[in-house]
Amino acid sequence: MNPGMDAFRARLGGFAFGGDYNPEQWDRAVWDEDVELMRRAGVNLVTLGVFAWASLEPEPGRFTFDWLDDAMDLLHRNGISVDLGTPTAAPPVWLSHEHPEVLPVMEDGEVFGFGNRMHYDPTSPVYREHAARITTALASRYRHHPALAMWHIGNEYGPTAYTTAAAAAFRDWLRRRYGDLDALNDAWYTRFWGQRYSDWEQVGPPEVPRSWSNPARRLDFHRFVSDALLECFVMERDIVRSYRADLPVVTNFMRFHRQTDSWRWAAHEDAVALDIYPDPGQAGSHVAAALNFDLMRSLRGEPWLLMEQAAGAVSQWRVNHVKRPGRMRLGSYQAVAHGADSVLFFQWRAGRGGHERFHSAMLPHSGTRSRTWREVEALGRELPRIAAVAGSGSTAEVAVLFDWNAWWGLEVTHGLPRNDFDYPAIVTAHYRPLLEAQHAVDLVSFGSDFGRYRVVVVPNAYLVDDRCTAALEAFVAAGGTLVCSFFSGVVDERNQVRQPAYPGAFRRLIGAYIDEYAPLETSVAVRFADGCVASADWWQDSLHPETATVLATYLDGDLAGRAAVVTNSLGTGRVVYVGTRLDAGALRDTILDAVAAAGVAPVVRDAPPHVEATVRGGFLFLLNHSGTDTATVPATGVDLLTGASVDGAVTLEPLGVAVIETRS
Template sequence: MHPKHPPISGKLPVFMHGADYNPDQWQHDPAVLEEDIRLMKLAGCNVMAVGIFAWAALEPEEGRFEFGWLDRVLDRFAEEGLYAWLATPSGARPAWMSERYPEVLRVGANRVRNLHGHRHNHCYTSPAYREKTAILNAKLAERYAHHPAVVGWHLSNEYGGDCHCPLCQEAFREWLQRRYGTLDALNAAWWTSFWAHTYTSWSQIESPAPHGETMVHAHNLDWRRYVTDRTADFCSHEIASVRPFNPELPVTTNMMDWYDGLDYRRFAGLLDVISWDAYPTWHDAADDSRTAAWFAFNHDLFRSLKDKPFMLMESTPSLTNWQPVSKLKKPGMHRLSSLQAVAHGADTVQYFQWRKSRGSSEKLHGAVVDHVGHEHTRVFRDVAELGGTLAALRDVVGTTTPARAAILTDWDNRWAVRDAQGPRNCGVHYEDTVMDHYRALWSLGIPVDVIGSEEQRDLGRYALIVAPMLYLCREETGVRLERYVSDGGVLVSTYWSGIVDERDLCYLGGFPGPLRRTLGIWAEEIDALYDGEINGLVPAGAKGGRSEQGRAAAEACGNGSGGTAHGDVARGGQLRLSREYDARELCELVHLEGAEALAVYRSDFYAGRPALTVNRLGAGSAYYLATRAEPTFYGDFYGQLSRKLRIPRALDAELPAGVTAQVRTDGATDYVFVLNFSGSGQTVPLDGRAYADAESGEPLDAAELTLPANGSRVLRRAAEG
């Protein structure tokens, strides 16, 4: 049921442990390479990402290539049993290129061309940039694609940003012509009759600009989609320049946490393995659970892109140099945060960076090897100890995450939510809303996939799908979710859903548009609350929750109780709230159209009207939360719902606040990661099953675990059928 995935590289069928390595910065001192190799082996590191920003070292002048230094590095790696992800250096180009080919420099939304500098300051459309990238990439591939030390290609570095130059303007118009075919179709999709913005020529269309057009929301949305497609096309261009030389080498590119600028799902089909860079702001509160949940969500997101293990390509072994406050990791946090990635599906733990740069902007960024240059540091010891742990856990490599719950999020929905004007222009907090739901499941130790509405995956594998604030909801998404519920699934949706289609056009005939039949409600209005203003959810039928006035209001808005069958939790019985909860920010006024009210509003003119509903459809159920509830609501709601749905938890026990458990499995053996982000020592109950320590193999005789602050344990047990 849970087949084990093959290792990322057959050359290295264990956990990859290593860092970004920049030997091009140390060519003046050959002794550095030899000392680095000694330290890599001492730290239990086996792989480095090499050459990421090395273009100027590889091609110091146009057409003159210098590979001697890279030959030495890779040859020494091969001799010492070390490996490399070989990078294409397109993340930053040399000065000679900017001077000779100014078209490679980006143009901002203000239509001003940038000067040379920074990184990712280049145009993905530029023929000159594409040509020079292909030439260098091909030379690297021709020379190293069969090198014994090379395990794969690290494409560029953190693709991102957009360009508004004339070349990109024309490419955008061509993209729109392919998408819409005719100007009439584009004008209809963009609703350009608004403010007399109708286009009569393709040449009139430009990208959004601060001194031009920004108010046509579908225009903004399509520009963001175009930027993703243009960047993915450049990624494909890079792949095409290296792949033919050895099709067996996997390719990846390092992504960033839920990066707003690119829809990463468009890259999943291009890449052999997903990798990403995680830089939490640990220790910014009394406990680290909120930060941990955010990064757990991202680990799940990147694992879900290809539904298999991913790579943690960058993390800091120490501190960063760019966060508002660059904190040191407290004792235990390096192991804890690294094992968190592994718990959610990472088959690598890698760092930025191996050795600290001596100058420029990242000279004070954390590294395995500090400026002092030796192994006698706290950070190096942390890394070496983790190297030993990863070696002991090699059987975890390739195992799967048995998620029976999923969060549905789309990048274009996120963009559309942000662009929408009203009801709260001070913020509807889409990301926070997603995290309210995710964090509740994470706190319960329930594995979660993060999925998209356009993915072609079987939704029937999930007992529960949560779709928070699905503002942009395609008709076909509504059809799929209706079928999912009718076939026995349970859906949870929220306020501000089913408002617009993929063109950002409002649905006519009543919200939530294509979700209306599934949810059994009609959302007539939405009230925005000021910061500090509070309403509340009261259990339906509770004293004070169903006053005569409230009962009359609920019945006036449609159907009162909603019938006798509704409220069953996919044949699991009625879910009932046992207390009141505060509500903030948005309160939607809904009519019941077959659904039943589980909770009603506490106050204001809509007191007594439905605030939480459930609709029975076919063999399944669909819940609708019409307001943003206080955080404790989500824990209580999903705790009760998951029990009724019998969704497995990593540990079938009540976990202390700030402690989570995650599981990976090969179908025969489960590996349970118990992780303490609470900021203090905790006692964690076990669930009566037979456990052993996954690192030592020693059986556990106790009925509970004692974890110090930032403590972590990996347990092993027999998997259940």
């Protein structure tokens, strides 16, 4: 139960619809038009103040709240609620001018100056003091304002600093983690290259590696940065809660954001929120979007908030493609299908200047005559038709592991057999077959309860801790199916190779040992037991089955005749281990065969791969991601978007959506 979010949904009458609103960037005369058009579009929530620190505190200690008072009052009179942001992601110039120590220093020693984005050192005591002051002033003034519906802390946390303050905070973090220098030296294996520390003052953040540097030190620094940023969030969260504790407190995560461990952060929020901008020019970008949406839902096991998306084009890519007609609607319903209880945008009105002056908005520069506006207005009218969906949950029998420690271990520590791993791409490749086969999927981490699932998929978990290994063994022994890919279970949480080596933690699970890891520069052929031949590239484990049975062998290359894919029994469960990078079709068949053998049924049957199917409560979402092909999908019930009865099947137009209240 989440009383704060239940009250939030009740206040809005279902889904939140709106976006970031920046009235401080516009003359007061524009505000009345804004609010009139918001009502016309069905906007019921806006986020205020996220970048407004300089407008709220133009000089140290001098607050100018009159304009925000007027904006809050105007919105309330027109029935629009406010998600009030603390503006601490955008410190004013007077702060860094008077206290230059609040600016981050980059890994190469260069100062990250004012005028950039995220121009603050999260470990700076001066920054934290001023952030606490503006947060306290906001919370004190607006805690009982009738427009206030939610607190929004900071924005897209991410700065990293290599300052004196960061070094001191890193040492404090290490003391808490390890206790003494002997434990730190052991964890970092400082006996290698004679890097042993004899005094805490010798320990600092890792510099730019001029040749190579200690991988455990780099790993711990990433953990520390995530925790230091979390401290900033918690500080401000506690301030606003001290003034008004019944309202939800959130911040906004980002798509595949490596800097902050979302599993650790989610427990400290009242709801998970996401900013996401799938590239409409990238084929299949909806797959990674779906993964991110499922991750957000899984972090707390409950509905989440789509905090930012684009109504059209963005401004950060080399080429910023416009969303073709229907794509914005489809993407919005995709988020809702995967558990979002809001459809929010950045931003309400397109900005005249600044870096994002060509970033799309609900109200574009071309105004109400634009296609984007017409689509936004239509979506705002349509979304209330599915209000009954808000607050409903989802269940899944399949889970995919996505853990920040596994990510950091693969990408930030270097010195691996190959150093070009892309963890999000790897996880997406394992997730795609499940999405395209219309399976419900949760994301899990090292500390998750695997016993809730029939199948767990573990992509390239190079680093795993002991609790994860024990939980996976217990899961399989109790009858679960584990699908695991190469270079997994290799090192412990200290980034030290497990002994006896290869695959270390997973040897009992996979029923085989590996004598060496062999990156590939060419492709090789692989034959499966049923006679099917596939290709593999990029990587080979030199696998030696012990209790495992061979499912596929190499036909050529240095490992010709040797095992490429094996299966192993443990207790009443089963493990499938893939020791190479299979082509997409072979990986799909391997994963889906394991899922089918485990008795897991898809959400719908006989649907093409470009149709996405999810269930929330008693509501079936069907989304056609093809821009050219119609699709007929089995379904029975009432389509809430059209009011039409569906008896046995529904036809989806290209980019079409159906939300069916099922009769079963």
